[in-house]
Amino acid sequence: MEEKVxxxxxxxxxxxxxxxxxxxxxxxxxxxxxxxxTELLVGIEENFGIVISPSEVERSDVETPNKIIALIKAxx
Amino acid sequence: MSFFGSIQFFLLMILLFIPAxxxxxxxxxxxxxxxxxxxxxxxLVMWPNKEQLLYLIAFYVLEFVLVKAYLKLRLAQAxxxxxxxYRIFLFISxxxxxxxxxxxxxxxxxxxxxxxxGISYLTFRVAQMIIEIYDxxxxxxxxxxxxxxxxxFTTFSSGPIDRSRRYIKDGETRYTRDAYLELLGDGLxxxxxxxxxxxxLATLVHKGVAFFEDPQSFLEFAxxxxxxxxxxxxxxxxxxxMAIGASYILGIKVPExxxxxxxxxxxxxxxxxxxxxxxxxxxxxxxxxxxxxxIKGKWFASRLTGASVGxxxxxxxxxxxxxxAVNYILYGLYHGVLLALTEIYQKKSxxxxxxxxxxxxxxISWFVTLxxxxxxxxxxxxxxx
Numbered sequence: 001m002e003e004k005v006x007x008x009x010x011x012x013x014x015x016x017x018x019x020x021x022x023x024x025x026x027x028x029x030x031x032x033x034x035x036x037x038t039e040l041l042v043g044i045e046e047n048f049g050i051v052i053s054p055s056e057v058e059r060s061d062v063e064t065p066n067k068i069i070a071l072i073k074a075x076x
Numbered sequence: 077m078s079f080f081g082s083i084q085f086f087l088l089m090i091l092l093f094i095p096a097x098x099x100x101x102x103x104x105x106x107x108x109x110x111x112x113x114x115x116x117x118x119x120l121v122m123w124p125n126k127e128q129l130l131y132l133i134a135f136y137v138l139e140f141v142l143v144k145a146y147l148k149l150r151l152a153q154a155x156x157x158x159x160x161x162y163r164i165f166l167f168i169s170x171x172x173x174x175x176x177x178x179x180x181x182x183x184x185x186x187x188x189x190x191x192x193x194g195i196s197y198l199t200f201r202v203a204q205m206i207i208e209i210y211d212x213x214x215x216x217x218x219x220x221x222x223x224x225x226x227x228x229f230t231t232f233s234s235g236p237i238d239r240s241r242r243y244i245k246d247g248e249t250r251y252t253r254d255a256y257l258e259l260l261g262d263g264l265x266x267x268x269x270x271x272x273x274x275x276x277l278a279t280l281v282h283k284g285v286a287f288f289e290d291p292q293s294f295l296e297f298a299x300x301x302x303x304x305x306x307x308x309x310x311x312x313x314x315x316x317x318m319a320i321g322a323s324y325i326l327g328i329k330v331p332e333x334x335x336x337x338x339x340x341x342x343x344x345x346x347x348x349x350x351x352x353x354x355x356x357x358x359x360x361x362x363x364x365x366x367x368x369x370x371i372k373g374k375w376f377a378s379r380l381t382g383a384s385v386g387x388x389x390x391x392x393x394x395x396x397x398x399x400x401a402v403n404y405i406l407y408g409l410y411h412g413v414l415l416a417l418t419e420i421y422q423k424k425s426x427x428x429x430x431x432x433x434x435x436x437x438x439x440i441s442w443f444v445t446l447x448x449x450x451x452x453x454x455x456x457x458x459x460x461x
Binding site: 039 | 204208359367
Protein backbone atom coordinates (compact mmCIF):
# COMPACT_ATOMS: atom_id res chain seq x y z
CA MET A 1 0.00 0.00 0.00
CA GLU A 2 2.79 2.42 0.94
CA GLU A 3 4.47 1.81 -2.38
CA LYS A 4 1.27 2.65 -4.23
CA VAL A 5 0.87 5.91 -2.28
CA UNK A 6 4.45 6.90 -3.07
CA UNK A 7 3.94 6.13 -6.77
CA UNK A 8 0.90 8.38 -6.72
CA UNK A 9 2.74 11.16 -4.90
CA UNK A 10 5.72 10.96 -7.23
CA UNK A 11 3.42 11.31 -10.21
CA UNK A 12 1.52 14.26 -8.74
CA UNK A 13 4.50 16.15 -7.31
CA UNK A 14 6.71 15.32 -10.29
CA UNK A 15 9.67 14.74 -7.98
CA UNK A 16 11.11 11.51 -6.53
CA UNK A 17 12.25 13.33 -3.39
CA UNK A 18 8.88 12.25 -1.90
CA UNK A 19 10.30 8.69 -1.73
CA UNK A 20 13.52 9.69 -0.06
CA UNK A 21 12.18 11.95 2.66
CA UNK A 22 8.86 10.74 4.02
CA UNK A 23 8.62 13.69 6.40
CA UNK A 24 9.17 16.39 3.84
CA UNK A 25 6.60 19.19 4.00
CA UNK A 26 4.94 19.04 0.60
CA UNK A 27 3.27 22.44 0.82
CA UNK A 28 6.28 24.35 2.13
CA UNK A 29 8.60 22.76 -0.41
CA UNK A 30 6.32 23.81 -3.27
CA UNK A 31 5.72 20.17 -4.19
CA UNK A 32 1.99 20.45 -3.67
CA UNK A 33 -0.54 23.22 -4.25
CA UNK A 34 -4.34 23.42 -4.40
CA UNK A 35 -4.39 21.75 -7.81
CA UNK A 36 -2.07 18.89 -6.84
CA UNK A 37 -4.10 18.44 -3.67
CA THR A 38 -7.28 17.77 -5.66
CA GLU A 39 -5.33 15.32 -7.85
CA LEU A 40 -4.21 13.55 -4.70
CA LEU A 41 -7.81 13.24 -3.47
CA VAL A 42 -8.95 11.83 -6.83
CA GLY A 43 -5.94 9.49 -6.85
CA ILE A 44 -6.73 8.18 -3.37
CA GLU A 45 -10.36 7.58 -4.37
CA GLU A 46 -9.42 5.77 -7.59
CA ASN A 47 -6.61 3.66 -6.12
CA PHE A 48 -7.93 2.84 -2.67
CA GLY A 49 -11.67 3.48 -2.92
CA ILE A 50 -11.46 5.97 -0.06
CA VAL A 51 -13.46 9.16 -0.57
CA ILE A 52 -12.03 12.24 1.15
CA SER A 53 -13.72 15.57 0.48
CA PRO A 54 -11.59 18.70 0.01
CA SER A 55 -12.85 20.46 3.13
CA GLU A 56 -12.63 17.38 5.32
CA VAL A 57 -8.92 17.41 6.05
CA GLU A 58 -6.74 20.34 7.07
CA ARG A 59 -3.59 21.04 5.08
CA SER A 60 -1.63 20.12 8.22
CA ASP A 61 -3.18 16.61 8.16
CA VAL A 62 -1.72 15.80 4.74
CA GLU A 63 1.47 17.87 4.60
CA THR A 64 3.96 14.94 4.51
CA PRO A 65 4.07 11.55 2.71
CA ASN A 66 3.98 9.84 6.12
CA LYS A 67 0.85 11.72 7.16
CA ILE A 68 -0.86 10.83 3.89
CA ILE A 69 0.01 7.14 4.36
CA ALA A 70 -1.28 7.28 7.93
CA LEU A 71 -4.53 8.91 6.81
CA ILE A 72 -5.15 6.23 4.18
CA LYS A 73 -4.33 3.47 6.68
CA ALA A 74 -6.75 4.94 9.19
CA UNK A 75 -9.51 5.04 6.57
CA UNK A 76 -9.05 1.63 5.00
CA MET B 77 -25.79 51.78 15.68
CA SER B 78 -23.69 49.72 13.27
CA PHE B 79 -21.34 46.73 13.63
CA PHE B 80 -17.90 47.97 14.75
CA GLY B 81 -18.83 51.39 13.40
CA SER B 82 -20.37 53.36 16.23
CA ILE B 83 -19.57 54.17 19.82
CA GLN B 84 -22.87 52.68 21.04
CA PHE B 85 -21.90 49.37 19.49
CA PHE B 86 -18.54 49.30 21.26
CA LEU B 87 -20.06 50.27 24.61
CA LEU B 88 -22.72 47.60 24.36
CA MET B 89 -20.14 45.05 23.24
CA ILE B 90 -17.92 45.78 26.26
CA LEU B 91 -20.98 45.38 28.47
CA LEU B 92 -21.72 42.02 26.83
CA PHE B 93 -18.10 40.93 27.37
CA ILE B 94 -18.40 41.12 31.17
CA PRO B 95 -20.74 38.13 31.69
CA ALA B 96 -18.78 36.26 28.97
CA UNK B 97 -15.52 36.79 30.86
CA UNK B 98 -17.13 35.69 34.14
CA UNK B 99 -18.46 32.51 32.54
CA UNK B 100 -15.17 31.86 30.73
CA UNK B 101 -12.99 32.32 33.77
CA UNK B 102 -15.21 30.02 35.83
CA UNK B 103 -14.83 27.27 33.23
CA UNK B 104 -18.45 27.39 32.11
CA UNK B 105 -19.71 26.89 28.57
CA UNK B 106 -20.34 30.16 26.76
CA UNK B 107 -22.64 28.78 24.09
CA UNK B 108 -26.05 29.71 25.46
CA UNK B 109 -24.98 33.16 26.61
CA UNK B 110 -23.15 33.88 23.36
CA UNK B 111 -26.18 32.97 21.26
CA UNK B 112 -28.47 35.16 23.35
CA UNK B 113 -25.98 38.05 23.16
CA UNK B 114 -25.82 37.68 19.37
CA UNK B 115 -29.61 37.73 18.99
CA UNK B 116 -29.80 40.81 21.22
CA UNK B 117 -27.04 42.68 19.41
CA UNK B 118 -28.28 41.88 15.90
CA UNK B 119 -31.82 42.76 16.95
CA LEU B 120 -30.70 46.14 18.28
CA VAL B 121 -28.54 47.01 15.26
CA MET B 122 -31.26 46.06 12.78
CA TRP B 123 -34.23 47.37 14.77
CA PRO B 124 -34.43 50.75 12.97
CA ASN B 125 -34.81 48.88 9.70
CA LYS B 126 -37.71 46.49 10.26
CA GLU B 127 -37.80 45.28 6.67
CA GLN B 128 -34.21 44.05 6.87
CA LEU B 129 -34.91 42.40 10.18
CA LEU B 130 -37.90 40.54 8.73
CA TYR B 131 -35.83 39.35 5.78
CA LEU B 132 -33.18 38.11 8.18
CA ILE B 133 -35.76 36.17 10.19
CA ALA B 134 -37.24 34.70 7.01
CA PHE B 135 -33.75 33.76 5.84
CA TYR B 136 -32.87 32.15 9.17
CA VAL B 137 -36.07 30.05 9.27
CA LEU B 138 -35.75 29.01 5.62
CA GLU B 139 -32.11 27.96 5.99
CA PHE B 140 -32.67 26.08 9.24
CA VAL B 141 -35.56 24.12 7.71
CA LEU B 142 -33.47 23.40 4.60
CA VAL B 143 -30.47 22.15 6.57
CA LYS B 144 -32.61 19.98 8.84
CA ALA B 145 -34.67 18.57 5.97
CA TYR B 146 -31.65 17.84 3.82
CA LEU B 147 -29.80 16.20 6.70
CA LYS B 148 -32.75 13.88 7.28
CA LEU B 149 -32.95 12.96 3.58
CA ARG B 150 -29.20 12.49 3.31
CA LEU B 151 -28.98 10.23 6.38
CA ALA B 152 -31.75 8.08 4.92
CA GLN B 153 -29.80 7.78 1.66
CA ALA B 154 -26.71 6.40 3.45
CA UNK B 155 -24.31 5.10 0.78
CA UNK B 156 -26.60 5.91 -2.15
CA UNK B 157 -26.54 9.66 -2.04
CA UNK B 158 -28.44 11.53 -4.73
CA UNK B 159 -26.53 14.34 -6.43
CA UNK B 160 -29.75 15.77 -7.90
CA UNK B 161 -31.44 16.24 -4.51
CA TYR B 162 -28.23 17.73 -3.14
CA ARG B 163 -28.05 20.27 -5.95
CA ILE B 164 -31.68 21.29 -5.47
CA PHE B 165 -31.13 21.93 -1.77
CA LEU B 166 -27.87 23.75 -2.38
CA PHE B 167 -29.54 25.94 -5.00
CA ILE B 168 -32.45 26.84 -2.72
CA SER B 169 -30.04 27.66 0.10
CA UNK B 170 -28.20 30.23 -2.04
CA UNK B 171 -31.33 31.47 -3.82
CA UNK B 172 -31.94 34.32 -1.33
CA UNK B 173 -28.42 35.62 -2.02
CA UNK B 174 -28.93 35.35 -5.78
CA UNK B 175 -32.21 37.27 -5.51
CA UNK B 176 -30.53 39.85 -3.30
CA UNK B 177 -27.67 40.36 -5.76
CA UNK B 178 -30.04 40.61 -8.73
CA UNK B 179 -32.33 43.06 -6.97
CA UNK B 180 -29.29 45.19 -6.07
CA UNK B 181 -28.70 45.94 -9.73
CA UNK B 182 -32.15 45.57 -11.29
CA UNK B 183 -34.45 47.52 -9.03
CA UNK B 184 -37.85 47.13 -10.65
CA UNK B 185 -39.49 43.77 -10.16
CA UNK B 186 -37.53 42.54 -7.19
CA UNK B 187 -36.81 45.78 -5.38
CA UNK B 188 -35.01 45.10 -2.12
CA UNK B 189 -35.67 41.36 -2.10
CA UNK B 190 -33.65 39.68 0.68
CA UNK B 191 -31.49 42.76 0.99
CA UNK B 192 -30.22 42.65 4.51
CA UNK B 193 -26.85 43.28 6.02
CA GLY B 194 -24.81 40.11 6.32
CA ILE B 195 -26.63 37.92 3.78
CA SER B 196 -23.49 37.53 1.64
CA TYR B 197 -21.55 36.12 4.57
CA LEU B 198 -24.35 34.09 6.13
CA THR B 199 -24.91 32.28 2.84
CA PHE B 200 -21.36 30.85 2.92
CA ARG B 201 -21.99 29.32 6.30
CA VAL B 202 -25.23 27.62 5.29
CA ALA B 203 -23.96 26.46 1.89
CA GLN B 204 -20.91 24.93 3.56
CA MET B 205 -23.19 22.92 5.87
CA ILE B 206 -25.32 21.62 2.97
CA ILE B 207 -22.19 20.63 1.02
CA GLU B 208 -20.66 18.82 3.98
CA ILE B 209 -23.92 17.05 4.76
CA TYR B 210 -23.78 15.72 1.19
CA ASP B 211 -20.14 14.71 1.74
CA UNK B 212 -21.26 12.77 4.80
CA UNK B 213 -19.00 14.72 7.17
CA UNK B 214 -21.83 16.47 9.00
CA UNK B 215 -24.12 13.91 10.57
CA UNK B 216 -25.92 15.99 13.16
CA UNK B 217 -27.19 19.58 13.37
CA UNK B 218 -28.53 20.91 16.63
CA UNK B 219 -30.72 23.99 16.72
CA UNK B 220 -28.60 25.85 19.27
CA UNK B 221 -25.33 25.10 17.43
CA UNK B 222 -26.86 26.20 14.14
CA UNK B 223 -28.13 29.48 15.61
CA UNK B 224 -24.88 30.14 17.47
CA UNK B 225 -22.79 29.49 14.34
CA UNK B 226 -24.98 31.37 11.89
CA UNK B 227 -25.64 34.44 13.99
CA UNK B 228 -22.39 35.08 15.92
CA PHE B 229 -22.72 38.86 16.07
CA THR B 230 -19.01 39.64 15.89
CA THR B 231 -18.67 38.10 12.42
CA PHE B 232 -22.26 38.70 11.32
CA SER B 233 -21.85 41.58 8.90
CA SER B 234 -18.54 40.85 7.13
CA GLY B 235 -16.88 37.66 8.35
CA PRO B 236 -14.30 36.15 8.76
CA ILE B 237 -16.04 33.09 7.35
CA ASP B 238 -15.74 30.24 9.83
CA ARG B 239 -16.56 26.55 9.22
CA SER B 240 -19.35 24.86 11.16
CA ARG B 241 -17.52 21.76 12.38
CA ARG B 242 -14.59 23.81 13.64
CA TYR B 243 -16.89 26.43 15.15
CA ILE B 244 -19.09 23.98 17.01
CA LYS B 245 -16.03 22.34 18.58
CA ASP B 246 -14.93 25.74 19.90
CA GLY B 247 -18.49 26.55 20.85
CA GLU B 248 -18.74 23.60 23.21
CA THR B 249 -15.34 24.11 24.82
CA ARG B 250 -15.17 24.79 28.54
CA TYR B 251 -11.87 26.60 28.87
CA THR B 252 -9.63 26.27 31.89
CA ARG B 253 -9.02 29.53 33.74
CA ASP B 254 -5.56 29.93 32.22
CA ALA B 255 -6.69 29.06 28.72
CA TYR B 256 -9.54 31.57 28.88
CA LEU B 257 -7.27 34.27 30.34
CA GLU B 258 -4.96 33.82 27.38
CA LEU B 259 -7.90 34.01 24.97
CA LEU B 260 -9.14 37.16 26.69
CA GLY B 261 -5.71 38.81 26.52
CA ASP B 262 -5.22 37.88 22.87
CA GLY B 263 -8.73 39.04 22.08
CA LEU B 264 -8.27 42.47 23.68
CA UNK B 265 -4.94 42.93 21.89
CA UNK B 266 -6.49 42.05 18.54
CA UNK B 267 -9.33 44.52 19.12
CA UNK B 268 -6.78 47.22 19.92
CA UNK B 269 -4.76 46.47 16.76
CA UNK B 270 -7.99 46.50 14.77
CA UNK B 271 -8.98 49.90 16.17
CA UNK B 272 -5.57 51.33 15.25
CA UNK B 273 -5.76 49.87 11.73
CA UNK B 274 -9.32 50.85 10.97
CA UNK B 275 -9.83 54.13 12.75
CA UNK B 276 -6.34 55.64 12.56
CA LEU B 277 -4.32 54.14 9.69
CA ALA B 278 -7.20 53.54 7.26
CA THR B 279 -8.54 57.04 7.96
CA LEU B 280 -5.11 58.53 7.26
CA VAL B 281 -4.60 56.58 4.03
CA HIS B 282 -8.11 57.55 2.94
CA LYS B 283 -6.90 61.14 2.69
CA GLY B 284 -4.64 59.88 -0.11
CA VAL B 285 -7.59 58.16 -1.79
CA ALA B 286 -9.52 61.44 -1.66
CA PHE B 287 -6.48 63.36 -2.95
CA PHE B 288 -6.24 61.18 -6.09
CA GLU B 289 -10.00 61.05 -6.64
CA ASP B 290 -10.99 61.14 -10.31
CA PRO B 291 -7.45 60.41 -11.62
CA GLN B 292 -6.46 61.54 -15.11
CA SER B 293 -2.76 60.87 -15.73
CA PHE B 294 -0.84 57.61 -15.34
CA LEU B 295 0.78 58.84 -12.13
CA GLU B 296 -2.55 59.84 -10.65
CA PHE B 297 -3.97 56.43 -11.48
CA ALA B 298 -0.94 54.80 -9.85
CA UNK B 299 -1.31 57.00 -6.78
CA UNK B 300 -5.02 56.23 -6.55
CA UNK B 301 -4.50 52.45 -6.90
CA UNK B 302 -1.84 52.31 -4.20
CA UNK B 303 -3.77 54.50 -1.76
CA UNK B 304 -7.00 52.61 -2.40
CA UNK B 305 -5.30 49.20 -2.02
CA UNK B 306 -3.54 50.17 1.20
CA UNK B 307 -6.74 51.76 2.49
CA UNK B 308 -8.67 48.55 1.72
CA UNK B 309 -6.10 46.56 3.64
CA UNK B 310 -6.14 48.67 6.81
CA UNK B 311 -9.91 49.05 6.70
CA UNK B 312 -10.72 45.38 6.19
CA UNK B 313 -7.80 43.85 8.12
CA UNK B 314 -8.65 46.27 10.93
CA UNK B 315 -12.30 45.28 10.92
CA UNK B 316 -11.29 41.59 10.78
CA UNK B 317 -8.88 41.94 13.73
CA MET B 318 -11.66 43.51 15.83
CA ALA B 319 -14.13 40.81 14.81
CA ILE B 320 -11.62 38.04 15.56
CA GLY B 321 -10.60 39.57 18.89
CA ALA B 322 -14.20 40.03 20.01
CA SER B 323 -14.98 36.44 19.01
CA TYR B 324 -12.04 35.18 21.12
CA ILE B 325 -13.56 36.84 24.18
CA LEU B 326 -16.82 35.04 23.41
CA GLY B 327 -14.90 31.76 23.29
CA ILE B 328 -14.53 31.27 19.53
CA LYS B 329 -11.11 31.19 17.87
CA VAL B 330 -12.28 32.59 14.54
CA PRO B 331 -9.65 32.01 11.81
CA GLU B 332 -7.38 34.83 10.61
CA UNK B 333 -8.30 36.77 7.49
CA UNK B 334 -5.03 38.47 6.48
CA UNK B 335 -1.38 37.46 6.58
CA UNK B 336 0.85 40.29 5.29
CA UNK B 337 -0.67 40.28 1.78
CA UNK B 338 1.68 42.91 0.37
CA UNK B 339 4.76 40.71 0.75
CA UNK B 340 3.28 38.10 -1.64
CA UNK B 341 5.73 36.94 -4.30
CA UNK B 342 3.16 35.64 -6.76
CA UNK B 343 -0.61 35.74 -7.31
CA UNK B 344 -1.21 32.35 -5.72
CA UNK B 345 0.75 33.52 -2.71
CA UNK B 346 -1.43 36.67 -2.61
CA UNK B 347 -4.67 34.67 -2.39
CA UNK B 348 -3.19 32.64 0.47
CA UNK B 349 -2.71 35.92 2.33
CA UNK B 350 -5.58 38.25 1.34
CA UNK B 351 -9.13 37.73 2.68
CA UNK B 352 -8.05 34.19 3.48
CA UNK B 353 -11.31 32.83 4.86
CA UNK B 354 -13.07 33.86 1.63
CA UNK B 355 -10.38 32.56 -0.69
CA UNK B 356 -10.06 29.25 1.22
CA UNK B 357 -13.83 28.86 1.11
CA UNK B 358 -13.79 29.25 -2.66
CA UNK B 359 -10.78 26.92 -2.89
CA UNK B 360 -12.42 24.16 -0.86
CA UNK B 361 -15.98 24.44 -2.14
CA UNK B 362 -15.67 25.62 -5.73
CA UNK B 363 -12.17 25.20 -7.19
CA UNK B 364 -11.34 21.80 -5.64
CA UNK B 365 -14.74 20.33 -6.41
CA UNK B 366 -14.72 21.57 -9.98
CA UNK B 367 -11.21 20.16 -10.46
CA UNK B 368 -12.16 16.78 -9.00
CA UNK B 369 -15.16 16.50 -11.33
CA UNK B 370 -12.99 17.61 -14.26
CA ILE B 371 -10.21 15.12 -13.50
CA LYS B 372 -12.60 12.21 -12.91
CA GLY B 373 -14.69 13.04 -15.99
CA LYS B 374 -11.60 13.73 -18.13
CA TRP B 375 -13.18 17.00 -19.28
CA PHE B 376 -9.92 18.53 -20.44
CA ALA B 377 -7.04 17.20 -22.52
CA SER B 378 -4.40 18.55 -20.14
CA ARG B 379 -4.43 19.23 -16.41
CA LEU B 380 -3.14 22.72 -17.04
CA THR B 381 -6.12 23.61 -19.25
CA GLY B 382 -8.45 22.22 -16.60
CA ALA B 383 -6.73 24.21 -13.86
CA SER B 384 -6.91 27.40 -15.91
CA VAL B 385 -10.65 26.99 -16.46
CA GLY B 386 -11.02 26.16 -12.76
CA UNK B 387 -9.20 29.31 -11.65
CA UNK B 388 -11.21 31.54 -13.97
CA UNK B 389 -14.59 30.09 -12.92
CA UNK B 390 -13.59 30.26 -9.26
CA UNK B 391 -12.57 33.90 -9.37
CA UNK B 392 -15.48 34.90 -11.63
CA UNK B 393 -17.90 33.62 -8.98
CA UNK B 394 -15.87 35.41 -6.32
CA UNK B 395 -16.19 38.68 -8.28
CA UNK B 396 -19.93 38.20 -8.83
CA UNK B 397 -20.36 37.50 -5.12
CA UNK B 398 -19.09 41.04 -4.39
CA UNK B 399 -21.90 42.38 -6.56
CA UNK B 400 -23.26 42.05 -10.09
CA ALA B 401 -21.56 45.20 -11.32
CA VAL B 402 -19.06 45.48 -14.17
CA ASN B 403 -16.16 46.43 -11.91
CA TYR B 404 -16.60 43.42 -9.58
CA ILE B 405 -17.01 40.93 -12.43
CA LEU B 406 -13.91 42.35 -14.15
CA TYR B 407 -12.00 42.19 -10.87
CA GLY B 408 -12.87 38.50 -10.54
CA LEU B 409 -12.02 37.64 -14.15
CA TYR B 410 -8.77 39.59 -13.90
CA HIS B 411 -7.65 37.56 -10.90
CA GLY B 412 -8.84 34.31 -12.50
CA VAL B 413 -6.80 34.96 -15.63
CA LEU B 414 -3.77 36.00 -13.56
CA LEU B 415 -3.95 32.81 -11.49
CA ALA B 416 -4.26 30.70 -14.66
CA LEU B 417 -1.28 32.45 -16.26
CA THR B 418 0.74 32.05 -13.05
CA GLU B 419 -0.03 28.33 -13.01
CA ILE B 420 0.95 27.85 -16.65
CA TYR B 421 4.14 29.91 -16.26
CA GLN B 422 5.24 28.07 -13.11
CA LYS B 423 4.59 24.64 -14.59
CA LYS B 424 6.07 25.27 -18.04
CA SER B 425 8.93 27.71 -17.58
CA UNK B 426 12.42 26.29 -17.09
CA UNK B 427 13.54 29.82 -16.27
CA UNK B 428 11.12 29.92 -13.34
CA UNK B 429 12.15 26.50 -12.03
CA UNK B 430 15.82 27.42 -12.23
CA UNK B 431 15.56 30.82 -10.54
CA UNK B 432 12.53 30.70 -8.25
CA UNK B 433 14.55 30.37 -5.05
CA UNK B 434 17.02 33.16 -5.85
CA UNK B 435 16.72 36.48 -4.05
CA UNK B 436 16.85 38.67 -7.17
CA UNK B 437 14.09 36.61 -8.77
CA UNK B 438 11.89 36.82 -5.69
CA UNK B 439 12.41 40.58 -5.45
CA ILE B 440 11.36 41.18 -9.05
CA SER B 441 8.47 38.75 -8.69
CA TRP B 442 7.31 40.56 -5.55
CA PHE B 443 7.39 43.95 -7.30
CA VAL B 444 5.47 42.68 -10.33
CA THR B 445 2.93 40.94 -8.07
CA LEU B 446 2.40 44.06 -5.95
CA UNK B 447 1.62 46.14 -9.03
CA UNK B 448 -0.74 43.53 -10.44
CA UNK B 449 -2.51 43.46 -7.08
CA UNK B 450 -2.81 47.26 -7.01
CA UNK B 451 -4.18 47.28 -10.54
CA UNK B 452 -6.76 44.76 -9.36
CA UNK B 453 -7.85 47.18 -6.64
CA UNK B 454 -8.19 49.91 -9.26
CA UNK B 455 -10.58 47.64 -11.19
CA UNK B 456 -12.42 46.83 -7.97
CA UNK B 457 -12.82 50.50 -7.03
CA UNK B 458 -14.79 51.25 -10.21
CA UNK B 459 -12.65 54.32 -10.81
CA UNK B 460 -11.27 52.91 -14.08
CA UNK B 461 -14.48 51.53 -15.59
